[in-house]
Amino acid sequence: MKATIKDVAREAKVSTATVSFVVNGIDKVKKNTKERVLLAIQKLNYVPDQAARTMIKKKTKTVGLIVPLLTNEYWAELAEQIQEELILRGYTLMICTAGMKSAELTINSLLERNVDGVILGGRIVSDPDDHYIQMFMDRRIPLVSIAPIHKDVTSVWGDNLNSSREVVEHLIQQGHTKIAYIGSMSTGIGRELGYRNALAIAEIPVDEALVRNGKSEEVHNFSQYGYQTMKQLVADKCEFTALFGANDLIAIGAIKALQESGLRVPHDVAVAGFDDIAMAALYSPAITTVKQPIGEMAGSVVAALIEQIEQPDGQSIARKITFPMTVVVRESSIFPKGGYKN
Amino acid sequence: MKATIKDVAREAKVSTATVSFVVNGIDKVKKNTKERVLLAIQKLNYVPDQAARTMIKKKTKTVGLIVPLLTNEYWAELAEQIQEELILRGYTLMICTAGMKSAELTINSLLERNVDGVILGGRIVSDPDDHYIQMFMDRRIPLVSIAPIHKDVTSVWGDNLNSSREVVEHLIQQGHTKIAYIGSMSTGIGRELGYRNALAIAEIPVDEALVRNGKSEEVHNFSQYGYQTMKQLVADKCEFTALFGANDLIAIGAIKALQESGLRVPHDVAVAGFDDIAMAALYSPAITTVKQPIGEMAGSVVAALIEQIEQPDGQSIARKITFPMTVVVRESSIFPKGGYKN
DNA sequence: CTGAAAGCGCTTACAG
DNA sequence: CTGAAAGCGCTTACAG
Numbered sequence: 001m002k003a004t005i006k007d008v009a010r011e012a013k014v015s016t017a018t019v020s021f022v023v024n025g026i027d028k029v030k031k032n033t034k035e036r037v038l039l040a041i042q043k044l045n046y047v048p049d050q051a052a053r054t055m056i057k058k059k060t061k062t063v064g065l066i067v068p069l070l071t072n073e074y075w076a077e078l079a080e081q082i083q084e085e086l087i088l089r090g091y092t093l094m095i096c097t098a099g100m101k102s103a104e105l106t107i108n109s110l111l112e113r114n115v116d117g118v119i120l121g122g123r124i125v126s127d128p129d130d131h132y133i134q135m136f137m138d139r140r141i142p143l144v145s146i147a148p149i150h151k152d153v154t155s156v157w158g159d160n161l162n163s164s165r166e167v168v169e170h171l172i173q174q175g176h177t178k179i180a181y182i183g184s185m186s187t188g189i190g191r192e193l194g195y196r197n198a199l200a201i202a203e204i205p206v207d208e209a210l211v212r213n214g215k216s217e218e219v220h221n222f223s224q225y226g227y228q229t230m231k232q233l234v235a236d237k238c239e240f241t242a243l244f245g246a247n248d249l250i251a252i253g254a255i256k257a258l259q260e261s262g263l264r265v266p267h268d269v270a271v272a273g274f275d276d277i278a279m280a281a282l283y284s285p286a287i288t289t290v291k292q293p294i295g296e297m298a299g300s301v302v303a304a305l306i307e308q309i310e311q312p313d314g315q316s317i318a319r320k321i322t323f324p325m326t327v328v329v330r331e332s333s334i335f336p337k338g339g340y341k342n
Numbered sequence: 343m344k345a346t347i348k349d350v351a352r353e354a355k356v357s358t359a360t361v362s363f364v365v366n367g368i369d370k371v372k373k374n375t376k377e378r379v380l381l382a383i384q385k386l387n388y389v390p391d392q393a394a395r396t397m398i399k400k401k402t403k404t405v406g407l408i409v410p411l412l413t414n415e416y417w418a419e420l421a422e423q424i425q426e427e428l429i430l431r432g433y434t435l436m437i438c439t440a441g442m443k444s445a446e447l448t449i450n451s452l453l454e455r456n457v458d459g460v461i462l463g464g465r466i467v468s469d470p471d472d473h474y475i476q477m478f479m480d481r482r483i484p485l486v487s488i489a490p491i492h493k494d495v496t497s498v499w500g501d502n503l504n505s506s507r508e509v510v511e512h513l514i515q516q517g518h519t520k521i522a523y524i525g526s527m528s529t530g531i532g533r534e535l536g537y538r539n540a541l542a543i544a545e546i547p548v549d550e551a552l553v554r555n556g557k558s559e560e561v562h563n564f565s566q567y568g569y570q571t572m573k574q575l576v577a578d579k580c581e582f583t584a585l586f587g588a589n590d591l592i593a594i595g596a597i598k599a600l601q602e603s604g605l606r607v608p609h610d611v612a613v614a615g616f617d618d619i620a621m622a623a624l625y626s627p628a629i630t631t632v633k634q635p636i637g638e639m640a641g642s643v644v645a646a647l648i649e650q651i652e653q654p655d656g657q658s659i660a661r662k663i664t665f666p667m668t669v670v671v672r673e674s675s676i677f678p679k680g681g682y683k684n
Numbered sequence: 685c686t687g688a689a690a691g692c693g694c695t696t697a698c699a700g
Numbered sequence: 701c702t703g704a705a706a707g708c709g710c711t712t713a714c715a716g
Binding site for chain 1: 391392393394396397402411412413415418419421422425426429430434435436437439442443444447448450451453454455456477480481563565569594595597598601620621624625626
Binding site for chain 3: 346347348358359361362363365366390391393394395396397398399
């Protein structure tokens with residue numbers, strides 16, 4: 001049988017109020033009493049019942065996270081970090097993967113459960129009209145996002161533009177001038193702009209044939225998209241000696257395609273990706289990429305959300321919080337001994 | 343102000359009990375009365391409070407899933423599939439990653455939220471004495487696991503032993519006799535036994551120097567573990583022409599180490615992994631592995647759990663449900679033209 | 685500091 | 701059929 005606050009009170013020979021004070025860290029209880037209560041809690045394996053608490057407080061201490069999918073390591077890691085941050089602050093996380101058939105049901109379940117707030121990991125793919133965003137806002141559910149998706153929603157984001165510029169500048173410094181770009185709607189415009197800016201600063205004209213941008217509907221699977229797009233680039237007989245892929249999975253797919261076409265990386269084509277997933281270091285060749293400060297971003301997004309939840313009258317103007325990111329140079333872009341053949 | 347059942351009762355001039363009967367479709371109420379109540383509900387925009395209901399019914403329609411971590415694609419996919427199955431049956435999923443610092447807090451939150459049931463994805467790493475399993479069982483929380491971790495818990499599992507035997511037999515058929523094994527506590531004993539059985543059937547004596555088994559405490563990061571262990575095998579000057587890694591990440595880490603040591607895969611060493619994560623097909627070389635039927639396993643584990651939740655008096659004997667798995671042969675183990683050098 | 689007691693909004697025996 | 705009432709497990713003024 002599950003122990004209740006009454007059982008603990010009886011065991012510790014105090015009132016339920018005192019137990020409640022101890023459990024909630026309200027500093028009213030004599031040290032001696034407190035210890036007795038803690039002992040009883042431990043002995044009975046007491047865990048407070050959230051439902052009862054919720055009924056009184058009208059707060060569920062639950063936050064929803066909507067991500068496109070979990071099988072992309074980037075989102076998986078973000079979800080882990082966000083959960084960690086939330087749990088330390090006493091909140092529970094409910095994860096929704098918006099890429100599944102059941103997306104609508106999952107998102108609705110957030111509403112039914114009366115979550116205290118929602119973190120949006122990018123735009124909800126199945127929701128072109130921001131229908132859900134509007135619904136959350138109508139219900140006054142605090143909202144925060146990982147990408148700047150709506151002018152009234154505070155967002156946390158990496159500085160995609162500048163870090164993309166930096167990684168492309170790294171390729172340029174390696175002697176490349178014919179640099180291809182493979183991105184998609186869902187990797188965001190910032191990375192493409194960074195690519196274009198780097199070329200502009202170096203006074204290299206952009207060859208639009210080398211810029212490939214998949215519409216998000218087409219891109220369910222980044223690595224496959226990278227693979228197919230690179231096959232296409234090769235089939236189109238495009239000339240290039242380097243590639244900037246808008247994320248690591250795209251880059252890995254592209255490398256696979258290059259290798260199948262008999263092109264070596266980095267000897268024939270240098271490659272850089274984005275995100276620094278674990279596989280970037282493990283791949284062969286190890287992939288030059290950009291590392292996002294996921295831990296910090298998770299902390300920031302959680303802090304912003306909890307601020308909104310707990311101080312609803314505070315600053316309500318939506319902010320954009322931008323984090324710097326770091327270029328990580330690895331084998332896939334390093335100028336090999338003997339130089340490039342082109 | 344939100345309307346309560348009392349407001350409705352007053353409005354309809356009945357008792358709260360009658361309102362409750364109407365709301366819950368309990369057919370006890372005279373048609374006339376019922377209509378009056380429905381009218382009042384509509385007028386007041388009454389929505390029952392879930393928290394209050396939960397407190398009495400002791401059912402939250404929520405299920406917890408405990409996985410070691412989310413950044414392993416295998417667990418991420420399993421989590422996605424389980425969520426999909428649950429949501430279609432009207433349940434919400436709460437995911438806990440047991441590998442984080444906050445593991446204890448997260449698991450406790452499952453108890454606080456009074457989940458109706460728990461799915462254990464393998465043994466909880468931080469819980470050597472099955473303290474949590476015991477706690478769930480003590481509280482009569484329906485429990486189901488993805489690996490056979492406890493004799494009283496129904497489990498769903500792939501047939502590790504036989505599929506491991508098959509993949510090692512594939513290596514043997516390729517002409518290999520000196521086959522190394524890298525596994526760990528957390529990948530389970532079945533895969534190692536399959537390896538041993540394959541050798542035994544082929545009458546190849548096991549060279550224990552080639553069998554490496556990390557204790558689970560040491561193995562936080564499979565790919566790194568595979569990398570280091572392979573470095574060690576090479577440093578130990580062990581003779582082998584093939585490797586069976588107990589999962590794909592171990593295999594990938596090992597390949598990385600082999601390549602750094604100047605050994606080519608599969609020319610000098612053939613490699614096979616396990617799980618068929620997306621990266622297995624994308625890696626270079628593509629990795630021979632074993633594919634688990636994750637969708638079916640998720641469906642099965644959810645069905646077993648919901649059966650326990652909704653028919654607690656039904657079959658209570660713990661079952662072991664085993665799924666067959668498929669060997670997927672790819673480049674990393676294919677005998678190259680010209681044969682092996684040893 | 686600590687306890688007795690009044691709820692939070694709902695369900696459910698138990699009477700009538 | 702319907703109502704009065706006893707909880708579910710917790711929090712929180714209000715006394716002492």
